[in-house]
Amino acid sequence: MSSLQNKKNSALKMMLWFGIGSLFMTFAGLTSAFIVSKNREDWIKNFDLPEAFYYSLILISISSLTLILSKKFLVKSQNNKSSILLLITIILGLLFVVFQFIGFAQIMENGYHFTGPTSTINSSFIFLIAFVHIVHVVVALIALIVVLFKNLKGSYNNENYTGFELASIFWHFVDILWIYLFIFLVFFG
Numbered sequence: 665m666s667s668l669q670n671k672k673n674s675a676l677k678m679m680l681w682f683g684i685g686s687l688f689m690t691f692a693g694l695t696s697a698f699i700v701s702k703n704r705e706d707w708i709k710n711f712d713l714p715e716a717f718y719y720s721l722i723l724i725s726i727s728s729l730t731l732i733l734s735k736k737f738l739v740k741s742q743n744n745k746s747s748i749l750l751l752i753t754i755i756l757g758l759l760f761v762v763f764q765f766i767g768f769a770q771i772m773e774n775g776y777h778f779t780g781p782t783s784t785i786n787s788s789f790i791f792l793i794a795f796v797h798i799v800h801v802v803v804a805l806i807a808l809i810v811v812l813f814k815n816l817k818g819s820y821n822n823e824n825y826t827g828f829e830l831a832s833i834f835w836h837f838v839d840i841l842w843i844y845l846f847i848f849l850v851f852f853g
Contacts, residue, residue: 673826680830684837687800691841694796695848698789702852711786711853713846714770717794720763721846724801727756728839731808731832739822743815750812753835757805760842764798786853793845797838804838807831 701707734749768791771777776787811831814820820828 676826676830677833680833684834687837687841690796691793691845694789694793695845695852698793698848699852701785701789704785706785708784708786711784711790713790713849713853714767714774716763716767716770717846717849720760720767721843723756723760723763724839724842727753727760728836730756731835735825735828735832738815738820738825738828741822743818743820746820747812747815750808750815754805754808754812757801757808757835761798761801761805764794767794790849790853793849797842797845800841801838804831804835807834 730749730753734746734753737743737746737749771787771790775782777783778788778791808831811820811828814827
């Protein structure tokens with residue numbers, strides 16, 4: 665790989681890390697506001713997360729493992745196996761999004777909404793935090809779909825897989841972010 669390509673790859677990784685840093689700050693702000701809001705009189709104690717959020721936690725955790733395995737096969741120049749695992753990762757990511765919306769429905773079935781007279785500060789924050797996270801998962805899924813098509817076309821090999829690596833870093837970030845948010849909402853909600 666040329667020196668110019670190495671510099672370009674380094675710049676791309678640095679831009680990704682700056683973006684991740686800003687997303688981290690966004691969610692730090694949201695979770696901080698959540699904690700501060702616990703002092704409000706209308707805060708509902710022991711607000712249980714929907715069951716679907718637990719399933720989504722499992723799905724997104726497994727998706728990180730399948731993506732790690734996909735990269736291992738890519739490095740071994742086994743692009744077909746890598747592509748299959750990438751596809752599984754994407755499917756798991758899509759199922760994660762589906763289960764998030766099932767979770768929203770479960771919250772509403774319990775009589776809580778995002779806004780309006782049946783909303784609570786708890787439910788509003790949970791909807792907001794989860795929805796903002798879903799938006800970033802969708803962005804990461806789009807990146808993984810692009811990577812899958814490029815991998816199927818043979819654009820990546822064991823020496824040149826920067827796009828794959830960038831999408832992987834972002835995917836693992838949104839995975840770890842959901843694990844953090846889930847634990848946060850379980851213990852502080």
